[in-house]
Amino acid sequence: MKRTKTIIILTTIVVFFAVAMFWLYSKNMESPVVYTTEKPTMGTIVKKTVATGSIVPKEEVLIKPNISGIIDEIFVEAGQTIKAGDLIAKVKVVPNVSSLNNAQNNITSVRTQVETARLAFANQKSIYERQKALFEKGVISANEFDNAQLAFDQAQQTLKQQEVGLRAANQNYDIVKTGTTSGLGASANTEIRATVSGMVLDVPVKTGNQVIEANNFNDGTTIATMADVDRMIFEGKVDESEVGKIKEGLPLEITVGAVQNQTFDAVLDYIAPKGLSENGAIQFEIKGTLKNLDSTTFIRAGLSANASIILAKAEDVLTIKEALVQYDDKTQKPFVEVMVGDQQFERRDVELGVSDGIDVEVKNGISQDDKIKVWNQIKPAMPTAGGQG
Template sequence: MTKENGKKLKKKWIIVPIIIFAVVAIVCALTQNLGKSKPVGIPVTAGAAEQMTLQQLVAVKGNVEGSEKAEIQSTQTAEVKAVYVDEGDRVNKGQLLAVLDSGDLNEQYSKAKITAAESKRKYDDAKLLYEQGALPQNDYLEAKATYESNVLTLDTYDFDKINITSPIAGTVTRINVTVGSNANNTSDNKSMFVIEDLQNLQLKVKVSEYDISKIKEGQTVTITSDVLGEGTASGVVSKIAPSGESKDNSGGSSGTSEKVIPVDINIDNTNKKLIAGVSAKAEILIQKKDNALAVPVDAILQDANDGTEYVFVIKNNKLKKIKVKTGIEGDFNIEVISDKLKSGDQVVLSPTFDLKSGMEVTISDPSAM
């Protein structure tokens, strides 16, 4: 073999290992790329079944008021002669709040009282004479009728209209009259006095007709308000009105607007922070269940034909359709009852009707979508 041939052979052997190395590198690269390829399966988002405490609440806003409230007005066109209370004063039932100008009413009453007394004396004399047979019956009956008429006239003098009193015990929260003003001509036609029982506060709310069937007297209520800061107050549903009313006063066509039902909530105002006249939010507890097995609300798929409810559980990247019975529903999660579902199971969120048991899926990251 010549030196020249030997050199060529060496070059060939050098080239062959290079080719082999390149082929191996390409195969490795392809293998790596295949390993990085997207898994096969329908992309779905998933949540988890969890044991948790669930609460069903009805939230509604309203105004805090005294448990009893009286707005006192007068029909008399008369000057206010005296006001005996100030805002914030505690008053008893029947307590005098103000006196109106009676004009010549007192004088007229005094005269009527004298006339009634005189007619009674004449009636008594006539009765005695008639019983003794010394007076004709017609004269006796005339004296009797005169007396009875005078008594009726006396009763027409209603000093309640002059003396303004409180119909309830409570606190004077508003006074809209002053001495010298006209009793029935207050600014903006407001009541002369507003009396409220502030010892016992109520939250007055109006519940939608779609939720009222869930509301029962005795249900517990959590109350929040700006005046409470981060704190809360508790309450109890005390009264549900027997009839509904329009949600607003727009006077829309009958039957088209939503109706609401007034509901009273008695407040336990132990900390004395809530005051009448402020707005507050009530969360009425309808149901509560501890240690309930729950899934996100949007994991439930309901059959449109018979109402049967299902969830799709993901196991080994495959779907399994499981029939469930739903229970109490919270804000974001709902109780599911099934012996085939356990805490920690992954369930498909927002499932569609084209999903079937056995399908392969890929769990997507919703934040990357």
């Protein structure tokens, strides 16, 4: 019995010894781990976020008629540059029957008042002339003559006022009937003129269309849309996750899809205080004014564009790939491993700066000549069977 136990124990020891020898042999046959290195480089790090939007004029002016009617003729087309005061269109007035009848009745009433004033004036004139002759002969007193002259002057003034009222009534009738009248120049006509200088962006009406003047109950019909295309802005939206990183005054780099190989500078000057929900995400509107536009490059209003909002920028600084940086488990401070010998590395604490997510600025801790350990392990190729490959 004892002999059997002894044999089992010895056999177990031999098996364990054989397994241990095989494991050591296998480890000796494995290739050593090799780490590659990379050197820091001098470069520029730009931290930015991107917003999508479009290019629009800073100010658009809607040209509306001063009177309702039908478009009789249009003198401009979209894309044309005009000056303030240039003729845009003419409107033919279709008179309102009720307004026309009221204007006509007003003329009749005022005309009656004029005739009454004329008769009163003629009567006072006769009295005045008679009193004047008697005063010159010394028959009446100066006080009686002064009263006669005052009544005459008042009758004359009343007649003038009534005649002015009659002219105004006739002009009002002409305006109601035709939209214009003599004596008022451009202040009461059917000619629609530009109120500002700039480019005509759109003419949404055609000859024969009916238009309505702006009033308390209606915005009026837009005859043309104008804008100064030399003053353009970027109008876009950013996600709520990015809006906390931006602020007014940050520089923008605008790229327009329709303008190849060209970037436009802008300044962020508006961030909406309230976000709007779009497709389940909260979006905030932003605006940036384009500056130093090249006169040879024409940017059409409404072109889609992307704006890179520059959050931070470091030029001509020492940079490394962010993947090379490690962080201490306890202090969470960054460090890298620098080669000091053949596959030998030592830890170097570093101070980091601006990062764009791929590369990061290194303020101190390493030099440009240092070789930094890359954490992707590689193994040298095994020799092929039979010796030389």
